[in-house]
Amino acid sequence: MNRTTLSLIAGATALAAVTGFASLNAPAASGDNTAKAATQQPVERTSLLCPQPSTSEIAETSYTSYTPVTQGAADSGTAELRAAAVESADSASGKKTGKKTVKPALKPAEPGKPATGDGSGAEPPALVGTAEGNFAPGWTVQETTAVAAGTGRGLLGTNCTAPDTEFWFPGVSTATGRTDYVHLTNPDDSAAVVDVELYGKDGTLKSTVGEGITVQPHASEPILLSTLASGQQADLTVHVTVRSGRVGAAVQALDDKIGGDWLAASTDPAGSLVMPGIPKDATAVRLVAFAPGDQDADLKVRLASPSGLITPAGNETLHVKAGMTAAADLGDVTRGEAGSLVLTSTGTSAPVVAALQVVRGKGSKQEMAFIPATGAVGARATVADNSSKGTTLALSAPGQSAQVKVTASAGSEGGTAVTKTYTIKGGTTQDIDAPVPAGLKGTYALTVEPVSGGPVYASRTLASAQEGVPGFTIQTLPDDRGTVAVPEADQDLSVLLKK
Numbered sequence: 001m002n003r004t005t006l007s008l009i010a011g012a013t014a015l016a017a018v019t020g021f022a023s024l025n026a027p028a029a030s031g032d033n034t035a036k037a038a039t040q041q042p043v044e045r046t047s048l049l050c051p052q053p054s055t056s057e058i059a060e061t062s063y064t065s066y067t068p069v070t071q072g073a074a075d076s077g078t079a080e081l082r083a084a085a086v087e088s089a090d091s092a093s094g095k096k097t098g099k100k101t102v103k104p105a106l107k108p109a110e111p112g113k114p115a116t117g118d119g120s121g122a123e124p125p126a127l128v129g130t131a132e133g134n135f136a137p138g139w140t141v142q143e144t145t146a147v148a149a150g151t152g153r154g155l156l157g158t159n160c161t162a163p164d165t166e167f168w169f170p171g172v173s174t175a176t177g178r179t180d181y182v183h184l185t186n187p188d189d190s191a192a193v194v195d196v197e198l199y200g201k202d203g204t205l206k207s208t209v210g211e212g213i214t215v216q217p218h219a220s221e222p223i224l225l226s227t228l229a230s231g232q233q234a235d236l237t238v239h240v241t242v243r244s245g246r247v248g249a250a251v252q253a254l255d256d257k258i259g260g261d262w263l264a265a266s267t268d269p270a271g272s273l274v275m276p277g278i279p280k281d282a283t284a285v286r287l288v289a290f291a292p293g294d295q296d297a298d299l300k301v302r303l304a305s306p307s308g309l310i311t312p313a314g315n316e317t318l319h320v321k322a323g324m325t326a327a328a329d330l331g332d333v334t335r336g337e338a339g340s341l342v343l344t345s346t347g348t349s350a351p352v353v354a355a356l357q358v359v360r361g362k363g364s365k366q367e368m369a370f371i372p373a374t375g376a377v378g379a380r381a382t383v384a385d386n387s388s389k390g391t392t393l394a395l396s397a398p399g400q401s402a403q404v405k406v407t408a409s410a411g412s413e414g415g416t417a418v419t420k421t422y423t424i425k426g427g428t429t430q431d432i433d434a435p436v437p438a439g440l441k442g443t444y445a446l447t448v449e450p451v452s453g454g455p456v457y458a459s460r461t462l463a464s465a466q467e468g469v470p471g472f473t474i475q476t477l478p479d480d481r482g483t484v485a486v487p488e489a490d491q492d493l494s495v496l497l498k499k
Contacts, residue, residue, distance in 0.1 A: 038485035040379075042073040042137040049248030050081065050127040050160035051183035051262070052220055053119055053145045056152075061119035061145040063127070064385035066409060066445035067111040070137040070482055077133020080104040081117065081141065081160075083125040084185055085218045111135055114384055114412040114445050119143070126220035128187045129160065137482035140445070142385035143262075144473070148466060151179060152260025154367040155464050156252070157473030159264065159383070162481075163187050163246040167265040169238040170325065171288040171355035171370055172198075174226040177256040181222040182238055185248040186215040192245030198229050199237040199290055203323050205229035215247055222252070235327040237290035237353070258359055259367040261473050266372040269293070269351035273373035274304075276340040276429065277394030277459030277474060278333070283366070284359040285330040287341065289352050291320040297350035303333055304340040304396050309427040318343075320352055338431040340396040340457060343373075360470045369461075369474045376455040377404075377448050378479025383460040384445045388436050392461040393446055395422065396429040400454030406446060408435040413442030426454065448477055 053061040063081065082104050105127055106117030111134050119127075131139040141160040147153045163185075172180045186192045196210035210228040215221050225238065240249045254260035267273070269292050278285060291297040297320040302309045312333050320326040333339065343354060355372040386408075395404055407419040415437035422432050437444050450456050458477040465471060 038487045040483040041486045042070045043482060043484050044074065044132065044136055046131045046136040046139045047163055047187055048129040048139065048141050048160040049163060049185040049187055050129065050141060050143045051158070051185060051250045051252065052126045052222060053124055053143055054147060055123055056147050056150060058149065059120065059145050059147045061124060061143065063106050063117040063119055064114050064142045064443055065106055065108045066114045066382060066384040067108070067131065067135045067137065067139045068380065068382055068447050069112040073137050074133035077131065077135040079108050079129070079131035079135035079139060081106040081127040081129040084128050084220045108135065113410050114443055116412050116443060126183065126185045128185065128218060138380060138382055138480040140382045140384050140480065142383065142475070144385050144462065146464065146466070146471070151256050152254030154259030154469060155462065155471035155473050156261050157462055157475060158250055158262035159475050161248045161250060163248050165242040165246050167240040167249040168269070168290070168353040169251045169263055169265055170290045170353050171263055171357055172225055172236045172238050172251055172253060173234050174236065175232050175234040179254045180225045181252045182225060182240065183220060183222050183250050183252060184213070184215050185220040186217060186245060187248070188245055189217050190245060191216055192247050193243040194247060195241045195243065196223060196228060197239040198225065199239065199323065199325050200233045201235065201325055235288050235325050237325045255368060257366065261369045263355065263370040264372050264476070266353040266355055267375045267478070269353050271345040271349035271351055273343045273352065273354050274340060274396065274398055274457045275354065275356045275371045275373050276396045276457040276476065277371060277461060278339045278341065278356065278358060279360060279461055279472065280334050280336055280338050280431065282334055282358050282360055283332055283362060285333050286357045287318065287328045287330055287354065288325060288357070289318060289320050289354040290325045291322050291350055291352050293350055294322050295348055295350040296321050297352045298346045298348065299343045299352065300346050302342045304342050304398050304427055304429045306337050306428055306430060309342065317346065338394055338429045340394065340398065340429040342398045358474070360472060365468050365470070367469055367471050369472055371459060371474050372476065374457060374476035375478035377450055377458050377477055380447060380449045380482060381458060381477035381480050382445055382447045383475055383477055385462065386444050386446055386460070388440055390463045391434060392431050393434040394429055394431050394459050394461070395424050396457045397424040397426055397454055398457065399426060401426040402453030402456045403451040404456055405449045405451050406432070406435060408437045409445040409447065411437050411440040411442045411444045415440040415444065421451065424456065
């Protein structure tokens with residue numbers, strides 16, 4: 001084999017591992033000179049973006065980073081979170097602006113052990129994170145904020161997200177008492193140009209304010225949604241699209257009466273959706289859905305309970321008109337048991353996006369959180385910032401039964417990893433007794449890996465009561481995309497060089 005052929009193979013493999021996707025299709029040829037099937041290899045670089053947690057002076061924020069040990073990963077690597085450099089408000093007057101040079105907000109020491117950092121203080125910034133080598137596969141960062149009083153008080157949490165070019169957020173509001181922001185964070189060296197659209201019960205909320213929003217390099221922009229359209233509506237869908245560049249996006253929803261939380265993006269539009277892990281003591285559950293195509297969607301609404309799939313009385317179906325947002329009040333749909341909401345198309349397969357707003361508590365002691373529709377766990381999913389008390393892991397197998405392995409990592413300050421295996425019956429949701437590291441000190445991560453059976457959906461509820469208010473936040477566990485398909489080429493690729 002000549003040097004040129006060797007370089008081609010090495011270049012293709014490196015590109016696949018670094019970018020997270022690749023395909024190498026050889027031209028049609030006779031004989032054995034064809035590309036072999038792709039194999040899964042650990043990714044070598046991952047980016048995550050954490051939105052600005054809060055502007056409240058009494059907010060306390062922590063960050064927890066975790067990378068599961070991945071077979072086949074590089075022997076070494078690094079990971080860190082740094083403050084995004086926000087452009088100065090005085091830039092128009094000619095004062096110096098640009099990137100702030102600060103030490104990392106968080107720098108984990110090793111895969112397999114959580115690392116924690118403090119984001120409290122006056123107006124903590126958004127964070128931009130990069131992991132390389134053995135820190136990259138499955139890297140996850142949890143941002144958790146406790147706000148003792150005021151609008152949005154309670155426990156707010158979000159998994160820091162990878163940059164992308166499109167996001168859907170059903171469940172936002174511009175109604176009286178709600179203050180919702182969409183946070184846009186740009187990790188790159190060039191500006192990103194973003195459009196933000198709002199859709200209500202009658203369709204698009206016409207406005208030009210959300211068009212062509214510029215997010216400066218290594219900067220974050222919180223956009224108050226009520227400034228993008230006139231009038232007030234309780235149930236809206238936000239669509240974020242990026243014209244150039246890429247951003248991370250998350251919605252911070254703050255309510256005067258029922259607290260606040262982060263709303264993560266819904267999974268891509270689909271005909272069937274799952275929203276896993278409704279708390280069994282939920283006192284109010286509201287479903288918000290949007291049909292982005294040109295066809296109406298008719299959805300069957302079911303609850304995957306511990307005993308099987310049931311249909312909520314009075315909410316058997318939901319009709320969603322094309323280009324419009326629909327909502328349904330499901331009340332205390334779980335009735336004291338674990339549950340996951342399952343939406344399936346009836347008739348047409350028009351795709352939808354959806355999310356749940358969940359409330360716990362009563363009267364002045366209420367708190368809210370969100371559960372967006374999410375993808376299945378896939379090969380593996382991880383959630384960080386768990387404690388021996390206040391953590392609930394919900395597993396749902398809406399189709400076939402499944403066997404699932406759950407691993408509790410070592411603690412951030414001490415403890416030994418523990419693994420347990422669970423069987424989830426088809427059509428059910430189980431709040432499992434999640435394992436806790438032996439001799440736990442500090443916080444730990446939970447990693448979920450399906451062993452056999454059908455698709456599994458999961459979420460983690462983190463609860464912390466404050467002065468009688470049942471503070472809580474819910475994070476879903478989609479596949480961590482810790483591996484990428486890399487084609488294996490035959491030893492002789494000279495056929496490619498001749499084309």
